[in-house]
Amino acid sequence: MAKLTFHGVGIKAMSACVPPDVVYNKDLGYLIPEEEIEKTINSIGVAERRIAADDVMASDLCYKAALQLMADNDIDAASIDVLLFMSQTPDYRIPATSCLLQHRLGLPRETMCLDISLGCSGYLYALSTAFAYASMEGVNRVLLLDGETFSKIVNRRDKVDWPLYGDAGTATLVEKGDYGDSTFMLYTDGSGEDKLKIHAGMRNPITPESLIEREQEDGNIRNDLEVFMDGMDVFNFAISKVPKSIKQLLKETGKTIDDVDYLVFHQANLFMMDFFVKKLKVDSSRVPYCIKKYGNTSSTSVPLTVSSELAGKLEGEHTVIMSAFGAGLSWGSAVMQMRDCKVSPVIEY
Numbered sequence: 001m002a003k004l005t006f007h008g009v010g011i012k013a014m015s016a017c018v019p020p021d022v023v024y025n026k027d028l029g030y031l032i033p034e035e036e037i038e039k040t041i042n043s044i045g046v047a048e049r050r051i052a053a054d055d056v057m058a059s060d061l062c063y064k065a066a067l068q069l070m071a072d073n074d075i076d077a078a079s080i081d082v083l084l085f086m087s088q089t090p091d092y093r094i095p096a097t098s099c100l101l102q103h104r105l106g107l108p109r110e111t112m113c114l115d116i117s118l119g120c121s122g123y124l125y126a127l128s129t130a131f132a133y134a135s136m137e138g139v140n141r142v143l144l145l146d147g148e149t150f151s152k153i154v155n156r157r158d159k160v161d162w163p164l165y166g167d168a169g170t171a172t173l174v175e176k177g178d179y180g181d182s183t184f185m186l187y188t189d190g191s192g193e194d195k196l197k198i199h200a201g202m203r204n205p206i207t208p209e210s211l212i213e214r215e216q217e218d219g220n221i222r223n224d225l226e227v228f229m230d231g232m233d234v235f236n237f238a239i240s241k242v243p244k245s246i247k248q249l250l251k252e253t254g255k256t257i258d259d260v261d262y263l264v265f266h267q268a269n270l271f272m273m274d275f276f277v278k279k280l281k282v283d284s285s286r287v288p289y290c291i292k293k294y295g296n297t298s299s300t301s302v303p304l305t306v307s308s309e310l311a312g313k314l315e316g317e318h319t320v321i322m323s324a325f326g327a328g329l330s331w332g333s334a335v336m337q338m339r340d341c342k343v344s345p346v347i348e349y
Contacts, residue, residue, distance in 0.1 A: 002184075002185070002187075003185050003252060004128050004131075004183065004184040004185075004186070005181055006132070006135055006182045006184075007135075007179075007181055008135070008177065008178070009131050009134040009175065009177070009179055009182070010177060010179030010182065010337070010338060010339060010341075011172055011174055011336070011341050012073065012174070012175050012341065012342065013072070013073045013075075013171075013172075013173045013341065013342040013344070014069070014170065014171065014173070014303055014307055014343050014344070015065045015066070015072070015171045015307055015343070015344035015347070016065055016169065016171075016304045016307035016308065017061045017064040017065040017068065017168065017169045017170075017346070017347050018050040018061070018166075018168045018169075018346060018347075018349075019050045019053065019061070019167055019348065019349065020050070020348040021050065021053065022048050022049070022051075023048065023049050023166075024048045025037065025040070025041050025046055025047055025048065025163050026041065028040075028162075028163060031156075031157060031159050031163075032159055032163070042270075043270070044270060044271070044291075045269055045271070045289070045291045045292055046164060046166075046269070046270075046292065046295045047292050048292070048293055049151075049165065049166030049294060049295035050167055050168065050294060050295075051166065052151060052152070056149070056349070057091050057149060058090070058091075058097075058147030058148050058167070058169055059085070059087075059097050059100060059145075059147060059169075060349065061147045061149070061167065061168060062087075062101065062145035062146070062169035062170065062171060063104055063105065063145075064347060064349040065147075065169045065170050066105055067105070068171070068347050069143075069171040069173060069344060070105075072342060072344045073173070075173065077105060077107050077108070078108050079140070079141050080105075080107050080108075080111055080141050080143045081110075081112065081133075081138070081140055082111065082113075082114070082130070082133045082134075082139055082141075082143070083098050083101060083102050083105075083107060083114075084098065084113075084114050084116060084126055084129060084130055084142065084145065085097045085101060085113070085114070085116070085145050085147075086116045086117075086122045086123060086125075086144065086145070086146040086299055087115070087116075087117065087122075087147050087148055088119065088148060088150075088298065088299070089150065089152060090115060090117075096113065096114070096115040097115055098113035098115050098145075099113050101113075101145060118326075118328065118330060119327030119330055120266050120268065120299055120324055120325060120326025120327065121266070121299070121326045121328065121332055122146065122298070122299030123146050123170075123299045123300065123301075123322075124186065124302070124323070124334055125186060125330070125332065126146060126299075127144060127322075127334065128184040128186065128332075129144075130142040130144045130172070130174040131174060131182060131184070134176055140175055141173065141174070141175045141176075142173075142174045142175070143171065143172075143173055143174075144171070144172040144174060145169070145171050146170045146172070146299055146300050146303060148167060148168065148297055148298040148299055148300050149167040150165040150227070150296075150297070150298050151165060151167050153198065153225070153227050154227055155220075155221050155222040155226045157213075157220070157222075158220045158221060158222050158226070159220055160220055160231050161227060161228075161229055164269065165295055165296050165297070165298065166294050166295035166296065166297050167297065168294060168297040168300045168304045169300065170307065171303075172303055177339075178339070179337060179338075179339055180317075180336075180337030181253075181337065182334060182336035182337065183249065183252065183335055183336075184333075184334040185248065185249050185252065185332060186331075186332035187241070187245060187331050187332060188328055188330050189330075190328060191329075192329035193328070193329075194230075195229070195230045195233045195237065195327070196227070196228070196230070196234060196326065196327035197227070197228055198224075198226065198228070199224045199228070204224070206224075210223060210225055211225065234268075234326075234329075235272060237325070238272055238325050238331075239276075241325065241331050242265075242276055242323060242325055242331060242333075243279040243280055245323070245331060245333050246263075246276075246333050247280070249321070249333045249335055250335070253335055257280055260286065260319050260321050260335070261286060261320060262286055262287070262288060262310060262313075262318065262320045262321070263280075263286055263287050263320075263321045264302050264305050264306060264320065264322045264323070265287065265302075265305075265323050266302055266324035266326070267289065267290060267291040267294070267295070267297065267302075268291075268296055269291070270289070270291055270292075273287070273289065273291070276323075288305050288306075288309035289305070289309070290305045290308040290309055293308075294308065298326070299324070301324070302322050302324055306343060307345070308346050310343055311343040311344065311345050311346075313343075314338055314340075314341040314342075314343055316339070316340065317339050318337075318338045319335065319337055319338075320336055320338050321333060321334065321335045322334050322336075
């Protein structure tokens, strides 16, 4: 476990962008027996998702979210010292997508750019990185862009993954200022690497056979360049680790669950989040959900939930916990004192 505490830095603003195209899970009769569709929707909590067009990348959604954030908060591009891009669906393997976004956004050449890749826990790890850079001498503002277009790496005939995942891009501005302490607690268990994985890559080189769709477990269809998830194992991992890690975070920071104004979970599935709420004995009115209309958007789901459900609600001071988990296996939680955070409403592109 890494425990990271930051002083005098915080989140000034957040924004999010989603594609306009909506896919409804009620139309999945080709994949799921009609008599099971309603049960599936009620269990995972996903009624609809946003799916990016073939020529729209995660970086495009982040670019629009960043423009919105900068416009809504009168942010001069020249004031951005560090640009971070968090994604598992970058534009290219080389070069880093953050470099492309620096140019598109008109940020100065003095801007430091860095790509980060991690699973659904990625926003918490990337946010801790943003806080760390913002804490350093010579850095005042960090722009964190987190975007995923998982629809491009999920087979539409995979009945485990396709009903879950949607696409989105987000922007978070972290800066020095009169902010209270923020504490992150981050964890990893690499023994679970096979629970959520894309098989083909560098260790398993891509060949023509990698592109062949094959029937996999339980009749699911995918090729070796598309994501596999052992849903039950990931579920068991999450329910055993997430509530415990949040309780540990509260203990380490001397807080109780009643001190928390909002608890924002990675939007994995509804049943899982409802379990967390009951296990932690937290008032459900303080736990925002956006999974019904956006699905599981991987690492973007925490900031997307804030933009979707907490716009206009973070004025003044608020204690907020964010918690996420996913491939790696990797998980983490953070508690922060947010002050006058400007959250822009979700836009479309």
